[in-house]
Amino acid sequence: MKPGDRSHTGVIPAPTEPIAMSEAQRRALFMMASVLLDYPDDGWEHKLRVVHEQAATLPAGVEKLLQPFFAFAYQQGQRGLEEHYVSTFDQRRRCSLFLTYYAVGDTRQRGAAIWAFKEALESMSFTMQRDELPDHLCVVLEAAALADDQSHSMACGMLSAHRDGIEVLRTALEHAGSPYAGIVTAICAALPPIDDATRENFLELIRSGPPAEVVGIESPLPFPTSQPGY
Template identity: 40%
Template sequence: MTPRVPKLKYSKDELTRTWQSASMLMDYPDQNLLAHLDLLSQVAATLPAKLGARLQATIDHLRARPLRESESDYVDTFDNRRRGCLFLTYFSNGETRKRGLALLRIKQVYTRAGLTLTDDQLPDHLCVVLEFAATIDQQAGLKMILDNRAGLELLRLHLREIESPWTGALEAVCATLPPLKGTDHEAVERLIAEGPEEEQVGLNPYGMPDLLPMPGGA
């Protein structure tokens, strides 16, 4: 059964181009990514400005920096900080048994769609989810993203806080989603105050004004 998800402002093709571009830009930087930056820039130019300009900001950062610097920045941003975690179910479940069940459910969605992950890929990695949503099953992928919206928003706030080069790519994704509503705000505020479940890590400092919906997010 096709999951029921809200209708979005942008067309299916615009979502595909945005999500696939963001998936590539937010993956670990390597020579292959650098070789595709011109193509990604061309794609960004075809998108509405509220999406394309954000993608282009990340493209420009990656283009201007030596690869070794981007590699080091990426590890510092995403691998060594819980607030920069790219694994979506971590925010909603922490390191608990419930997270194992959440991963299994996502993997089952992939299996039904005919997608087989390699041994080094976890199903809830943001880049994997975005690629799946962009190229295989947009509705099922969107549901995964929205089910983990609080964690995605917390990651966006973190990237903005540290002025990360990857902020633009993630904000492009968030701009394709519906504005945050009351329950989403509550979930983000809870994560800020308490951290992921059964973790003793505070997620401050983040100010509540940053929880306003992103411009162009509707």
Template identity: 40%
Template sequence: MRLATRRRRTTGLEHEQLLWAWQSASLLLGYPDDDLRARLPLVRRAVEALPDSVAGPLGTTLEHLEHVDWDQAQADYVETFDTRRRHNLFLTYFAHGDTRKRGLALLRFKQTYLEAGFVPDDSELPDHLCVVLEFAATVDAATGKQLMLDHRAGLELLRISLAEVGSPWAGAVAAVCATLPPLGEDEWDAVRRLAAEGPPEEEVGLTPYATPGFDPGPAAPEAGPVTLPMPSFPGAR
């Protein structure tokens, strides 16, 4: 779903702060494994260097993960994101559901990454919010931001839905939305329609966890899957 982008305004973040915010949100919205737990002090330093409009919501998610029992965090994560349609971290799902159009949208995401010189790892779908945020933070900020804007209705519905149930991950999604320009009325209309109607429900055999076959062609003839780099957080050097 491509939304109108008029009436865009800046968010008041410096470019480097924007990258820290996106990378922090990407980490905090990932599955709470041992790697994430080891990186929480790094995320804490990044969050403390951000303005309150972004640091506040990020901090709520971060504080929860800093103090929660880790087994409970993992169980809550699965319950939150794997069992509820409105808590979907795959951006194209909101616009297309499990239909043929979603398959094409996934290919467009992957082609966008290839055109930016990045060959994504096929272990995760390219429209996963954590992947998009990390791409924006470490490879191509403008293109990554546009991917989020193109799927803004789904992103906003995710934010609203997580907030409604009091999810500890609501803050991280709210922080991402705070880095983007305010929605126009046409965009709010799209959010309301999506909330009322939901994504398309026609099943065509595409599961949320299987990437369709894709030939990257000549864009990266000898490159294999690569891992997105980490940006330079404050105090990390």
């Protein structure tokens, strides 16, 4: 089965095509996306205005992807956006912002996979200062935005290693009609084109969902616990 074909869930979507951008623009996008995909807490309206202003520095195709979210956020206000956030990310399994969910599902491997994220972030000299697990998409995006040189490449590699799951998140958000879909599409557009193996993983996740618990069978962690050469 390939993108464009139909399954019992509907048309199989195609992965996102990349959009050319500089490293500075990519870093800026990752930081903006980290802010916009976070829960709209105190100070949200100020953050929204700042990000909206900075979006003009991004390539036109990327800025266009973000505009529907800005319009929705201003229209809904903080209270309305809070409700949409909870109904989208907390109540839809395929809209999870935790990357290990797509890689290993709710299995006993999840703890080790989350620990691998923690080790990877610590190897880049990042320590958690927010009340989130280290595999949260906002956490990895912030690391990719702020990391220097090799650490930046490693953080981008972590995102690329979970490209299949991020594409599933994008597809689920599009299916739900959520304006958050444009933000995730922009993230995918900032990453390199996916290879055949990642495309197949993406399609399998669309068809079957994340892995279920299988006792006695081991699967690899989402990426090596030692620092890889991205």
